[in-house]
Amino acid sequence: MNELMDLLRGVLAAPFDLLDIPVRAWITDIVNWIVSMFRGFFRAYISPPVRSVMETIQWALSSIPPTVFLLAVFLVAWRSASWKVGLFSVIALALIGFMGVWDQMILTLSLITTAVIFSIIIGLPLGILSSRSDLFYTIIRPILDIMQTTPPFVYLVPAVMLFGIGNVPGLIATIIFGMPPVIRLTNLAIRQVQPDLVEAAVAFGSTRREILTKVQFPLAMPTIMAGVNQTIMLSLSMVVIAAIIGAGGLGLEVYAGLERLNIGQAFVGGIGIVLLAMVLDRITQGLGQKGPGAKEKRSK
Amino acid sequence: MRMLRFEVSFFNGAANDQGGPALIRAEAVTKIFGPNPHSVLPLLEQGQSKDDIQRETSHIIGVCNASFSLEPGEIFVIMGLSGSGKSTLIRCVNRLFEPTSGKIFLNDPDHGEQEITALDQEALRKVRKYQMSMVFQHFALFPHRTVLSNVVYGLEIQGKHKAEREEEGHRVLKMVGLDSWANTYPSELSGGMQQRVGLARGLATQAKVLLMDEPFSALDPLIKVNMQQELVKIQDELARTILFITHDLDEAMRIGNHIAIMEAGEIVQIGTPEEILVNPRTEYVANFVEHADPTGVITAKTIALPLRDKYFDKTHERNGIQYLHRKGGERSIEYGIDDQGKLENVRWDDRNVTVQSLEDAYKAMAEESERRDDTLVTCRGTCVLRDVLRCRSYTSLPIIVTDDSGRVVGLIDEPELITAILEKRGIESGSNESVTTEREAHVAHGND
Numbered sequence: 001m002n003e004l005m006d007l008l009r010g011v012l013a014a015p016f017d018l019l020d021i022p023v024r025a026w027i028t029d030i031v032n033w034i035v036s037m038f039r040g041f042f043r044a045y046i047s048p049p050v051r052s053v054m055e056t057i058q059w060a061l062s063s064i065p066p067t068v069f070l071l072a073v074f075l076v077a078w079r080s081a082s083w084k085v086g087l088f089s090v091i092a093l094a095l096i097g098f099m100g101v102w103d104q105m106i107l108t109l110s111l112i113t114t115a116v117i118f119s120i121i122i123g124l125p126l127g128i129l130s131s132r133s134d135l136f137y138t139i140i141r142p143i144l145d146i147m148q149t150t151p152p153f154v155y156l157v158p159a160v161m162l163f164g165i166g167n168v169p170g171l172i173a174t175i176i177f178g179m180p181p182v183i184r185l186t187n188l189a190i191r192q193v194q195p196d197l198v199e200a201a202v203a204f205g206s207t208r209r210e211i212l213t214k215v216q217f218p219l220a221m222p223t224i225m226a227g228v229n230q231t232i233m234l235s236l237s238m239v240v241i242a243a244i245i246g247a248g249g250l251g252l253e254v255y256a257g258l259e260r261l262n263i264g265q266a267f268v269g270g271i272g273i274v275l276l277a278m279v280l281d282r283i284t285q286g287l288g289q290k291g292p293g294a295k296e297k298r299s300k
Numbered sequence: 301m302r303m304l305r306f307e308v309s310f311f312n313g314a315a316n317d318q319g320g321p322a323l324i325r326a327e328a329v330t331k332i333f334g335p336n337p338h339s340v341l342p343l344l345e346q347g348q349s350k351d352d353i354q355r356e357t358s359h360i361i362g363v364c365n366a367s368f369s370l371e372p373g374e375i376f377v378i379m380g381l382s383g384s385g386k387s388t389l390i391r392c393v394n395r396l397f398e399p400t401s402g403k404i405f406l407n408d409p410d411h412g413e414q415e416i417t418a419l420d421q422e423a424l425r426k427v428r429k430y431q432m433s434m435v436f437q438h439f440a441l442f443p444h445r446t447v448l449s450n451v452v453y454g455l456e457i458q459g460k461h462k463a464e465r466e467e468e469g470h471r472v473l474k475m476v477g478l479d480s481w482a483n484t485y486p487s488e489l490s491g492g493m494q495q496r497v498g499l500a501r502g503l504a505t506q507a508k509v510l511l512m513d514e515p516f517s518a519l520d521p522l523i524k525v526n527m528q529q530e531l532v533k534i535q536d537e538l539a540r541t542i543l544f545i546t547h548d549l550d551e552a553m554r555i556g557n558h559i560a561i562m563e564a565g566e567i568v569q570i571g572t573p574e575e576i577l578v579n580p581r582t583e584y585v586a587n588f589v590e591h592a593d594p595t596g597v598i599t600a601k602t603i604a605l606p607l608r609d610k611y612f613d614k615t616h617e618r619n620g621i622q623y624l625h626r627k628g629g630e631r632s633i634e635y636g637i638d639d640q641g642k643l644e645n646v647r648w649d650d651r652n653v654t655v656q657s658l659e660d661a662y663k664a665m666a667e668e669s670e671r672r673d674d675t676l677v678t679c680r681g682t683c684v685l686r687d688v689l690r691c692r693s694y695t696s697l698p699i700i701v702t703d704d705s706g707r708v709v710g711l712i713d714e715p716e717l718i719t720a721i722l723e724k725r726g727i728e729s730g731s732n733e734s735v736t737t738e739r740e741a742h743v744a745h746g747n748d
Binding site: 203205207210218 | 396428429432443454511
């Protein structure tokens with residue numbers, strides 16, 4: 001009887017001594033296993049396309065003279081949003097240039113563009129699939145939660161182990177971190193399309209593909225663009241963190257500045273990122289509002 | 301007294317409705333909503349009440365055992381209150397909802413007879429593309445497409461070339477009077493205009509069958525009447541076959557060739573507007589039609605006092621012409637009827653009375669407002685009560701009703717008009733004892 005009481009007292013005092021879940025060891029084992037099994041595969045088949053897309057974009061962007069680049073940004077912002085946004089974008093980017101981090105900005109922009117392209121290429125089909133299959137969405141939802149809520153530092157480690165250091169592992173981490181909004185909002189946007197419009201499309205004999213391309217997708221566009229906008233913002237924040245594993249650009253300015261306690265350098269990088277973020281945000285928001293589905297005034 | 305020989309022709313004239321094979325035929329269509337609809341079917345077949353089944357099995361019976369058929373070129377109206385299953389039923393016809401049991405046939409001469417309920421998805425899509433189109437209650441226009449682009453949606457799905465479908469789109473838009481709005485967006489149009497676009501979209505595919513799910517219910521009353529007239533006009537031109545859903549009896553009466561009345565998922569009566577008005581089969585239908593306006597629905601042949609010896613005395617016969625006098629009639633008017641059954645002349649106190657056709661009477665009415673007491677008007681049996689009343693304001697004498705070949709069918713005087721307006725029936729037709737109360741019956745006969 002007394003022994004039992006002692007045991008109970010011991011359990012109450014220190015309940016967690018009862019069981020030890022060696023997650024640390026498991027994860028280490030799992031990651032080691034994945035790395036040993038797939039490192040070759042990842043480096044051979046995933047790195048090259050990501051790298052080549054990124055390098056092509058970087059080459060293209062950096063070969064444009066800054067003045068032409070500014071003019072182009074103004075035109076894009078003007079067409080997609082307004083001349084005010086155009087003017088703001090030019091001033092913001094010019095400031096970045098005057099602070100002496102133009103080349104870093106171009107590299108960051110290439111990284112983000114690449115990450116967003118891959119996020120859309122992978123995320124859009126997954127989003128469409130989620131909107132059509134409740135089962136698929138139930139499965140993919142916790143994965144999206146994990147992708148979004150895991151602190152970004154955590155998956156830098158496996159990224160390095162699989163891809164080494166440099167821009168590519170940074171990009172991979174960025175894509176994983178930035179993709180969920182595209183999937184979520186594509187799913188949401190398609191599900192939110194008025195059921196009577198889909199019914200009308202069905203009543204006229206549309207196939208599923210026609211319903212998607214002629215009705216659901218155009219109407220979902222503003223919401224999907226909001227997802228893309230979020231993805232851009234998330235990617236931007238991730239690109240800074242990715243500097244830790246060797247990604248270049250404005251993030252590297254911040255990281256290097258912090259390491260050397262060079263407050264000035266870190267702030268220049270930080271201001272550059274903020275300005276770039278604002279420019280990208282305004283332009284993509286404008287795109288969402290002027291897109292083909294923006295005529296969504298209900299016909300009732 | 302010898303029976304008059306004319307009455308036979310009157311009764312033959314009444315039964316000329318059924319012609320040609322049905323374009324759409326629904327046989328015992330049942331639609332049950334719930335997790336396992338087929339498990340509920342046997343209960344329904346065993347005759348359990350719908351309420352019991354709904355309470356015990358948590359299934360909802362949307363449509364129960366509905367059968368009907370549409371003749372080519374008609375407007376067939378399904379009428380019922382909200383929740384009566386009418387929208388469910390129309391969606392079973394093009395299988396937006398899968399019927400739980402029952403069969404639906406489409407007999408389009410260009411495509412042969414098809415059992416809609418047995419088609420695979422591919423064939424069903426073809427039917428929806430080419431043979432049936434639909435107009436929706438809340439228009440369901442695509443907000444991201446222009447008016448023209450909405451109208452040609454069906455043609456786009458059919459795979460027609462851009463130039464061809466836009467030409468067709470403009471043609472249909474002209475028909476509904478919206479061609480100048482072709483390049484605007486639906487949100488810029490008023491409700492009535494939006495539904496014209498919806499109608500144009502439905503017409504553009506050239507489908508023989510047009511399903512219209514409460515198309516005018518969301519519109520203002522004035523615009524609604526406008527749209528109804530327009531629909532009838534377009535229908536006269538195009539002769540599509542229309543299945544039309546409404547909860548508005550007046551609308552049903554105004555546009556329907558046949559009306560099916562639904563109550564709690566079941567069709568309780570199918571008939572022409574007049575049949576339903578004059579002869580409601582159940583209490584429910586009777587309540588429904590009680591406040592309907594009969595003047596545009598009830599026809600002269602229904603309310604006319606038939607030429608039978610029950611109602612008329614033969615006063616004399618001269619030159620093969622029989623002279624008849626209404627039993628109990630106050631005025632000594634005699635109707636001379638020849639051996640063909642046609643009206644030869646009318647005498648009142650040995651004077652001849654002028655006999656005019658309805659058309660002539662209308663012309664005279666346009667010129668003078670004085671009411672006549674020396675003219676008698678004849679009209680066709682298919683004239684509606686409204687026309688007859690208008691004649692009565694023109695002359696104080698009775699109106700003679702003839703069939704299409706000019707033979708006299710009967711006569712309409714004050715008592716017949718009062719019965720028609722108050723009770724929506726003729727002296728002999730529609731005397732549904734269970735529905736007509738004693739008091740009303742008393743009024744009807746006390747007037748003579």
